Amino acid sequence: MTKKLLALSISALMTSGAVFAENIVNADTTNKEVYDIHEFFSEQGNRVKLQFPIEQAAFAWQNLSRFYPTAMIERDGEVVSLPYKLNDDIGKVKATVKGETKTLNEHLDSNPVDGFLVIKDGEIVFERYNTMRKTDKHNWFSNSKITAGIELAKLVNSGKVDPDDVVSNYIPELKGSVWDTVKVIEVANQATGLNATEHDEPTADSRTNPDQPFFKWIVSIGVFEGESQKMPLEVLAEMKRRTKGGQTFEYNSINTFILSRIVENVRGLPFNEILSDDIWKHMGANNDAYTVVSPKGGYPLMFFSMNSTLKDMAKFGMLLTPSGAKLGTAHISTDVVKIIQESGDPSAFGGGYVGKMMQNSFYNDKDLKNGYMFDTIFDDGDLFKAGVGGQGIYISPEKDLVVAFFSTGDGCNQEESYAREIARYFK
Template sequence: MHPSPKRLISRLGLPLLGLGGLAWAATAVLGVPNPVTLAALAVVEPSAAGAWFASRPVAASRTPRILTLAPRPILDRVPWKDTLVPLGAMLAATHTNALLVTQDGVLVHEWYRPGFDAETSFPSWSVAKSVVSLLVGRAIADGRLKETDHVSDLLPDLRTAPVFGRITVGDLLDMTSGLAVPENYDPWHPLVGTAGMYLTRDLRAFVREHAVLSSSPGSTGQYRSIDTQVLGLILAEVHGRPLSDLLSERIWRPMGAQADASWNLDRPGGTEKAFCCLNAVARDFARLGLMVADHGAVGSASVVPRRWIERIETPARREVDGWPYSAQWWHVPEGDEDISAIGVYGQYVYVNRDTGTVIVKLSDHGAEQDEADTLAVMLAISRDLRRR
C-alpha cells in the first residue's frame, strides 16, 4: 500500500543507461535488473511493469466459475473530497483502468478504460499480500503452520539471524514483525527499503541481509512489505513447491479462475515477489473477492477455511499505520464491516458482506493516493445497491 519505487528507479536506471557497457556490469554487481529494464520501469505505467520481470504461470481452472452478467445502474454521483462528483470524473481523477461491481454474486457493472478489456492481465501490486494470507490460512488448516511458529524454525537459512527467532508467523501476518525495511524511500538511496526488495535479483539474500529490528516483534503495527515476502518464503519451504504452483492448486483453480495468472519473480526460475506482482484478469480478482465474501467457499466447496476468513475479518490488536488491519487485509475506517485488499497504485478488491457487494478497481494512480476517499466511494456504491 505504500510508496512506489518508480521515481527512485529513474534515479538509478536512466543515469546507468547512459554509461553503456559499464552500466551492465554495475547492475550485475548491484544485483538488480539490467539498465534497459531499469530505464523502462522508470517511464512505463504501473500497469505495464510486470512485463519487465520474469514470471511463473498460475494455472486457471478447467471449469471456470460462471459470472452471471446482469448490468444495472449503479450510483452515478459519488462522494469525493467533501463534494459530490460524477462517478466517471472520480474514475478519471484516479486513473482507473477497470471497475467491476458485483451484487449478490452477479456482475452488475463492468467498465474498462480504452486500451484495456476483460482479457487484459492487470498487476495486483500489494493486493498480492492478501492472496498470500489466504494461502497461509490453508497451510494452517492443513497443519503445516501455526501462528505461533517462529520464522527461524521454518526457514533453515535464517537460523543464524537471531531476530528471526523472535518473530512469529502471526507477527508477519499482522505487520508487527518490527523488521527495519522501511516503505518510505530515501530518494538518494534507491536500493534500500522496499524499493531495493522490488529490484533485487535475490530475494532470499535480501531477507537474510535485513535481519534488523526497528521495534520489538509484536509491539507495533508498521506496514512492511518484507513481512509478506517472508511469509511467501515460508509457504514455499513448508510445501516444497513454488508459491505460484501453490496458488494455482489451492486457490486459483478451486475458486474457478477463468484465465492463467502469473507471478513475477526476482530472476528467471527464481523466487516469487510475494509482497506484490501477481498479474490476473479483472474478473478473476472479482472471483477472489466473491470467494472471500462467501466465507471462503465457492458453491458447496470450501476453498479457504471459514475460520480463516473470520480471522481476516477480526481486526488485530495493533492497528497498522493508523488503520485497522488483520492478516494482510485492511479494514475500512468508519465503514460497515467491510474489508479490502489494496495495492499501491490504486488496486482494490473490496468486500462488503453487509451489502452483498464486491468491487474491483484497478488503476495507475499515485502511490498511496486517495485511498480513504476511494474506499468511501466504494462504500457509497455498495449501500446504494443494497437500497435499490
C-alpha cells in the same frame, strides 16, 4: 547514474503528480511504441521507474511478463460465467476525495482508472473499462499480498502453522538472526518492529535510496538494479530490531516475502503451484494468471506481481463471500475468513504511513485495523487491500459483495472510498 541522482530522479517522479497518457494501452500501442518502451526500461537506472506513474509504465502494468521472468498460475475446468444485473444507481454513489464530492461515474470520467467492477450476490451489478480490455491481464501490485495472507490463514486454521511461533522455525536460513524473535502473526499483521520498511523509515526513502535495507533486499531479488551479490534471505538475516513487535502497522513487502516462504516450506511447493492447485484451477477462472519470479532463487514474488484480468481478481475476492460457492470447489471456509477478520489491533493501525492513508480514505469509519496482508479490516468484518498506482479489492463477506479496480495513477485518488460507499449503499 549515481545513487544520489537515481534517488533524486525517482523522488521527482513520485511528487510530479504525473498520470499515464491515454494512448498507451494494448489496443492502440504500435510496434514502435512497444520497442521504445522496452528500450527505456533496458537503460541503466530505469527499471526502478516501473513502479511509478510514468508514461512508459502504462503499457508495462498490463504487460508485465514482457519485462520480468514469470511463472504460470493455471486455470482448469469450466469457466463460470457471472450473470449480469446492472444497477445504474451504483454509478451515482458519491464519495469525497481531496475535498471534492463526486459520483462514481464522475470520478471514473476524470481519473486514470483502467477498470472498475462490482459483484453482488454473484452477479455483476456495475462494470466499466476505460483504458484496458476485459481480456487484458493487469498487475495487481500489492493486492497480490493477500494471496499469501489467505494461504497462511488456511495453514493456521488447519494447525500446520502456529501464529505465535517465531519465523525462523519455518525458515531455517533465518535461524541465528533477529527472526528468532519475530512471531509469524507479527509478520502477517505487518508489525514486526524491524528496521526495513517501505514507508516508515525516518527519511521515508526506503524504495528510492540504495543505501536503505529495504532497497538492498529488493535489489537482491532482482526487481531493482544494484550491486548486491547476496541472496534475499541473506539480506533479511541482517535486519535489526528497532522497536517491540506488534506495536505499529509498518507496511513492508518483506513481510509478504517471508509469509510466502513459510507457506512454501510447509506445503513443499512453489507458491504459484499452491495458488494454482488450491484456488485458480477450481474457481471457474476466465484465464490463467501469472506472477513474477525472482532472477535469483526463482521465488514467486507475491508481494507485487500477481497478474490477471479484472474479472478473475474479483472472482478471487468472491471466494471469501457466500457466492464463492457458485464458482467451484475453491471456496475459502468461513473459519479462515474469521481468522482474518479477528486479527489485527486498532491501536497499532494509525501509527504508520499506510494506516494514516486508509484513515483518510475511510473517513466515516473508526476502529480500523489490518491483518493477514489486508490493509484494512472494518468493524463490520469487511476487508480491503490496495496496490501501488491505485489497484484495489474490497470484500464484504456479510453483504456478499466484491468491488475490484485497476488504475494507472499515483494511488492517491481513493477509489477505495467509493468501494466503501458502495458497501453502505447495499444496506
